[in-house]
Amino acid sequence: MAGHIKPLLLHAHSSGPNPVKVAIALEALHVPYTVKQWDFSDNPNTGVKGAKFLKVNENGRVPAIEDPNTGVVAWESGACMNYIRRVYDKGNIIGPSGDSAQDLVDFEKWEYFLLSTLGPMMGQTNWFKHFNAQKNNDALERYTAQSYRCYDVLEGQLKRTRGESILPGRVTAVDYHFEPWIRGYSFAGLSLYKHPLILKWLGLMETREEVKEAYHKVRG
Numbered sequence: 640m641a642g643h644i645k646p647l648l649l650h651a652h653s654s655g656p657n658p659v660k661v662a663i664a665l666e667a668l669h670v671p672y673t674v675k676q677w678d679f680s681d682n683p684n685t686g687v688k689g690a691k692f693l694k695v696n697e698n699g700r701v702p703a704i705e706d707p708n709t710g711v712v713a714w715e716s717g718a719c720m721n722y723i724r725r726v727y728d729k730g731n732i733i734g735p736s737g738d739s740a741q742d743l744v745d746f747e748k749w750e751y752f753l754l755s756t757l758g759p760m761m762g763q764t765n766w767f768k769h770f771n772a773q774k775n776n777d778a779l780e781r782y783t784a785q786s787y788r789c790y791d792v793l794e795g796q797l798k799r800t801r802g803e804s805i806l807p808g809r810v811t812a813v814d815y816h817f818e819p820w821i822r823g824y825s826f827a828g829l830s831l832y833k834h835p836l837i838l839k840w841l842g843l844m845e846t847r848e849e850v851k852e853a854y855h856k857v858r859g
């Protein structure tokens with residue numbers, strides 16, 4: 640199938656977590672793609688807040704994808720992931736492993752939990768730990784505590800599979816959503832000492848071919 644597909648263009652950044660999850664999904668489905676790296680500046684030619692990139696994503700964030708096979712442009716990692724699944728995962732390799740109404744809701748609720756809660760809490764933890772111009776311990780403590788709260792929720796879910804995958808059955812796109820965020824735990828100043836199943840799950844994810852190849856292509 641991959642032989643008939645023109646490579647998608649994945650707009651990315653060399654260290655941000657969100658583009659990697661899209662690359663992992665493309666790797667898992669053997670969909671060809673090329674990576675274009677951007678920086679976080681407003682440089683008109685190289686930055687995500689510059690005129691060139693804003694024509695692709697007016698929100699000035701990566702990832703974004705352009706698909707020459709369909710003409711579709713997508714941004715927001717959740718929209719990119721779901722587009723890729725709808726168009727390129729006809730055999731349901733990375734989607735929900737069951738098809739009951741509960742299976743579909745379970746898949747979406749874990750996607751949305753990462754997109755709306757765990758990712759943003761860790762993102763703010765990173766911001767107040769590394770980038771905010773003034774030290775703000777209250778904010779750092781608040782987002783650190785919220786990140787750990789999310790880790791507790793994830794640890795509880797992983798008990799259902801003894802840390803093999805977030806949803807019972809097999810690894811899915813849900814695991815791909817979480818992987819780059821959880822992998823960045825120590826950069827955020829967090830520890831996995833109290834979350835042994837998350838640590839086990841992360842170790843398993845790191846051994847997977849689609850994960851290794853995605854990091855190789857996006858981060859070099």
Ligand SMILES: N[C@@H](CCC(=O)N[C@@H](CS)C(=O)NCC(=O)O)C(=O)O
Pocket residue numbers: 652654655656657658679687699700701702714715716717754
């Ligand atoms: N909700 C967005 C978040 C995208 C996002 O914040 N991406 C980061 C890189 S991982 C970015 O482009 N940051 C640029 C900036 O903060 O200026 C998604 O899931 O795609």
